[in-house]
Amino acid sequence: MTFRTDFVDGGTAIAPLLPAGATVGLVTGVAATTVGLDPVQALSMSVFVYSPTVMLAAFKLLDAGAPVAVVVAGALVVGVRFSMLSLSIAPYFERDSTRSKWAMAYFLWTPTYALSIERFSAEPGTSRTGFYLGTAIPLWVTVQAALVAGALFGASVPAGWQLGFVVPLAFIALLMRFLSDRAAKVAALAAGVLAVAGAGLPLGTGLLVAAVGGTAAGLAIDRLGGR
């Protein structure tokens, strides 16, 4: 399998998720205007930071009048999950050049991560950078374009459409692909319950606790031989 064919496969895999990416971009663009960013600032921020969740957390703190140190620290706590994704996908890029690793790291985001992990473990012969970038680049373009649209046109989509729900639906579709054995199911259930219980924790730390706790629960079942 070549870089080119696997790049196309990646593009095919990400295509159904692009509406969800567009929704996230749109919401982030609208949020950027509410804290006083102009479209150019919003797009620059999104290109450099490339994480709507981190940006939304930063906007919330800026809006509350928090000092720079608190804004940055608070928003980065939300981004700590990236280090979990980084650890999880790292073995697949171990033999890549440093330059390639640096490029892959820039595009590391949940949908790209999830599709790539699934493909890499199912088909070891995949051109990993090809497939990964095939999912990452269309998603990047979609998110940035939608973010500019959101920053320019603001909140003209009626709230009654509940378009934001597209995002959890996309994650549901991805989640079902990872429930391969009993330990994975336990990991998901434990993480889900912990995430709901921790939903009130500040700055999305509940998500982090849930991801770590769920992984530990899966590992425990694995070690007990209950796969």
Place this chain on the structure above:
Amino acid sequence: MGALGPGDRLVWTVVALLALGTYALRLSFIQLYGTVEAFPPWVERALAYVPAAVMAALVFPALFALDGTVAGLVNARVLAGGLAAVVAWRTRSMLLTIVVGMGVLWLVTALSG
């Protein structure tokens, strides 16, 4: 008007620091893996469960919790998400999952509203 004025230098400070921080978090283990001593075997085993745990941690609060409080076990989102999960499980189709989920959400909202 929001919290920031146009041309505010604060914006670029925040952007620069967040850009460095998120990139460092993303690069962390991709860069370190293989250069440090091998991770203990249990870490490698644990990695198999990260995808399911992360996805579930993102999904569950969107269905069961709203604005930081538990929203209850039966609401339009739970019904829509539950049916979407069945569709995802049976068909593996992402598009169909999203279409069914949004359709059910709108239907339930319309019927209950």
